[in-house]
Amino acid sequence: MDYDVAIIGGGPAGVTAGVYSVRYNLKTILISPLIGGWIGKTPYIENWPGEPEAVSGHELAERFHKQLVNIGTKILESEVVDISKEKAGFVIKTSCGQTIKARAVILAMGSKKRKLGVPGEDEFLGRGVSYCVTCDGPLFKKKRVIVAGSGDSAIISAIMLAEYAEKVHITVKGPELAGKPYRIEQIKSNPNIKIHYNTMVQSIFGSKCMEGVALNNGKQIKAEGLFVEIGLIPLTDLAVKLGVKLESGLIAVKSDMSTNIQGVFAAGDITNGCNRLNQIITAAAEGAIAANSIYNFLR
């Protein structure tokens, strides 16, 4: 067997599991195409303990990476394309063509951005439509942009874009914004952001690039950019392959982060372990618990 533990996913859950697992002297590999996961694409983080000033997501992701390297966790920058259970453990196949065997696994694949599912979304992807303000936002200086969504991510994105875009529109599905109260105050008082309540994007139009969106109220907003921030979908495909039980689309975990399959533990956004709070700190906590449980399981 190559490793005691294979951690699949490099977000806060996977990284914390990686740190704890090595500290338990378990031979550990962490497989992920992007260490930090969504953190690296988050403009700034204000609720991570020990950071009195807001820390940029990229900076925090880099620190996570450094910590893994310093502590000696083996990192494989790759996607996992297949996983199966054998008598003695698990066989994992990666997109870079490697096969890895491990006695136990921690599934921490996290989630992907939810799409609007409207005409034009795929057609104008990269040509106006984006799912990452941190990455692509600066290309929209002095341009008109729309943010679709009502939660904290959408609000932060709109506030960030308002610093350099000509005008920011935010389309909110319901009658109210759903973010934290102080952020709602921030966005409401920003003169460069127009909030459209009870509004949904129905289609995206343009020619070479996106030129605007049609709304469910029959109106249109002309804009060069649309940032979609309507939530996340858990990436549970590998869990399903292993026969792991899901509940409401999330991996059902016990309090020790174990699943219904022996040797399979899970942590982070893909589990039902944090009462859907889905924060960096809850994912990290689940990662720590999962590593501790694997240590007890393998002993």
Add this chain to the structure above:
Amino acid sequence: MNKVKVNKVRVFSTNACPYCHMAKDFLKQNKIEFEDINVEENEAAAEEAVKLSGQYGVPVIDVNGTIVVGFDRVRLKNLLKI
């Protein structure tokens, strides 16, 4: 005498884009020299990146005149023959 072809590589990126950092790290690891162009600080460069790629996204990587959008390790390897 054999001429050694020197690659001309430009990377258009933003400060916090993780794939931009991955692309630049990849080039550094393979000892490929490149011009690092920050489109957040250079508005004309931002316009050039959009014009070259036809897209509003980074990284935009110009390898000897061929434009690669995003961090595509395999494509970069092929273009740079590494």
